[in-house]
Amino acid sequence: MTAPLLVVDSLTRRFGGLVAASDVSFTVAPGEIFGIIGPNGAGKTTLFNVIAGHYRPTAGRVSFEGKDISGHAADEVGRRGIARTFQAVHIFKNETVRANLHRAAVLARRHNPLTWLSRRPHATPDLEGTAAFLGLDMLLDNVAGSLAYGLQKTVGVGLAMMVGPKLMLMDEPAAGLNPSEKIAAAALIRRLRDERGISVLLVEHDMPLVMGICDRILVLNQGMPIALGTPADVKSDKSVIDAYLGEDYEFA
Amino acid sequence: MPHKGVARGETAVIAQMIVNGLLGGLIYVIMALGFTLIFGIMRIVNFAHGEFYMLGAVGVLVLFGNFGMNYFVAVVVAGLLTGALGVIAERVLFRSVVGEEMPGMIMSLGLSIILQSVVLLALGPEEQTVARPFSGIWRIAGAVVPWDRTVVSISAIIILVAFYIFLKFSRLGLAMQAVAQDPTTASLMGVESGTIYASAYGIACLLAGLGGALMAPIYTIGPYMGQSPMLKAFVVVVIGGLGSIPGAMLGGLLLGLTESVLATLMDSTTALIASFGVVLLVVLMRPNGLLGRTVR
Amino acid sequence: MKVRAVYALILLLAALPWFIGSRYIFHIATMITIMIPLVLGMHLMVRIGQLSLAHPAFWGLGAYASALLTMRLGMPPLLSLLVGAAVPSLVALAVGPIFLRIKGVFFVLLTFAFGEIVDLIFQEWTGLFGGNSGLYGIPKFSILGLRLTQIPHYYVLGLIAAILVYLLMRAIERSDVGAILESLNEDEMLSRSMGANALAWRVAAFVVSAFAAGISGGIYAFYIGFLSPDPFGFQTIVDLIVMVTVGGAGSVLGPVLGAIVTVPLPELLRDAREYQLMIYGVCLIGFMKFAKQGLISFIVDKRRGA
Structure with missing residues (x-):
């Protein structure tokens, strides 16, 4: 197996007493499309912003191509690719x-x-x-x-x-798009990987899009990782279904 | 030690520093409250704030000094006229630059120098004085308190209490606070935003005018007398947090006390450099001010 | 087309003093050329979204440094002009990484406080700067054995410096660096995400703009032959803001127009300062109310181009 491109290791971010992301670990392999999902307030955006260099992690590490980039500023992260x-x-x-x-x-x-x-x-x-x-x-x-x-x-x-870039972080690529634009966006993300060799880490609300294009998915709930696996694994995971219970999500 | 009141004993010196600090600080609070109100609601740094203070003082010079009106009546009338001028200035000038930082600053700088030149043309360049309506001193803990400053301070406290009641209990005051917190809630309060802008600017100018009117017998009156109080207000508001009303209160008193201590311990130039140094430090360490909320 | 007409008009105006031949006109023209590098320096900061009130202080630092390098160290004037201009640049390099983290009104207050401290130092450090009684006996400027003794000589010197600084600023605006500065001003988060080091670029702009102010200060010192802290205070801030506002910040040509229109005012109205203030105030309000982009917006349609 090739070495992972991005490694997130036991990442925690607190705001005052509030824990926005707690002990999150995952890797993104070269050529992978990796999705992060979760109900509102699950800590997706916080996690994204820590990786993108907008916040420092309270604890834990982020490394890219084997080099530690935790707490690097947004422009340094950009320069790394x-x-x-x-x-x-x-x-x-x-x-x-x-x-x-x-x-x-x-x-x-x-x-x-x-x-x-x-x-x-x-x-x-x-x-x-x-x-x-x-x-x-x-x-x-x-x-x-x-x-x-x-x-x-x-x-x-x-x-x-x-x-x-070698890796593209995408913050809700489908937000605000109409259904046909969403289909085009999904196709574009796939082509970024297939034709340009760019790995993708995306945070998204739109379930059909995430389930349709991601190789693996991390599910967060209240800052905690509750499931990690292929779309099929995640869809059938008991804790994921519980977390989304009552929310009007459609698992396509 | 080289400081001035050493013969009167240490406690008296300290008491005097505190008294001077509070006497100065209360006026800073009045200036800073208006300044911060305008910024909080309209996102405009009002460089003309000092000129409204100057107009209040000129009002007292004319009404009390020339026409012999009762001092307190003159103060109130001068303040109200200044406030009315503020409402007009908001309607005619500032409405079109609400929320735009740089045009707002330039517009208020323009108004500031126009008002200076108008007064310069009317009064001439010489500084003028009005007779002090109160004289004499009293003492507290060995500190000397002049009666005229006492009257100014008591009046300032009354104005501050009235302002507080207005903000806390009137519909308009509550709406203003809401807008300062979050501009989008303005419509939810059912108060038209134009009314809020006009009254915010008007009330801020009323406060500045009253401040200047109260200080008229204490300092000399001239076209440029507003520059220093405006800068002090700017400094207070940055120290306290732009848009924060409690910050303006705390910052004003803090600046008054700091200045009084520095002026006792150092010569005036060193004190001035030191006070600018303090400002630099505060802005660098706490860019949102001591009690400030995040501005963008 | 219109832009060319404006260039032609400026050239014509620049040649005007020789046709009139009056010392007074030469003096005003020289003052315009001296103010141009300074206002262009200020303008570069406005372009990156920062209203710097430190520039009169940089102007003063350049002036005193150039004068003192020649007077105390016997440096040749041209060298002391360049080294003198590097002094405010170095100061900008030292304070920039701290100041430029701060934005908007806080930056305005910060640079104002900085300017006041520098002005106080000019006043109080009498041993070096001569204090309020002033620094006398600045030698005449000379270059390659030519001594500049007449006002027209200084006009030529000022003209050369103004043109060079204008060309520099225009080159910056049109280059990739200009695109980077504009990108940072328009959307800092986006620009940083692509790898641009925002602070480093801002500091660079601050350093260059301080150098322009320093050049202007040096020429001023040699031309006037006497320095006091007076011109380096708040009044010059107002003058510069008027120039940028009247001319318009949208193009490098804007502040140049602003200087040409504004500088003669105080000279023409020397005996009626109150009217000068009034005109300044009316200009500021009028342009903010009716033409926020300044005179340049009547000449150039888009924000770029001149």
């Missing part, structure tokens, strides 16, 4: 799609002013190719903020791709 997308649309709305992708490449290449002169050779994904991959090639000269919501989220994925 972990890109992320956001739940809400985060793009440069006043710029064209082309300028958006160009900026992403620049931001990923020039990390700080000292590297300005010594431009390290950095394999930036080709802009046109990325746009074609996303189906944005006809829209390159449109102002990003003028596109439909679903397309704006796709531009967000494009920004993350321009970083040239």
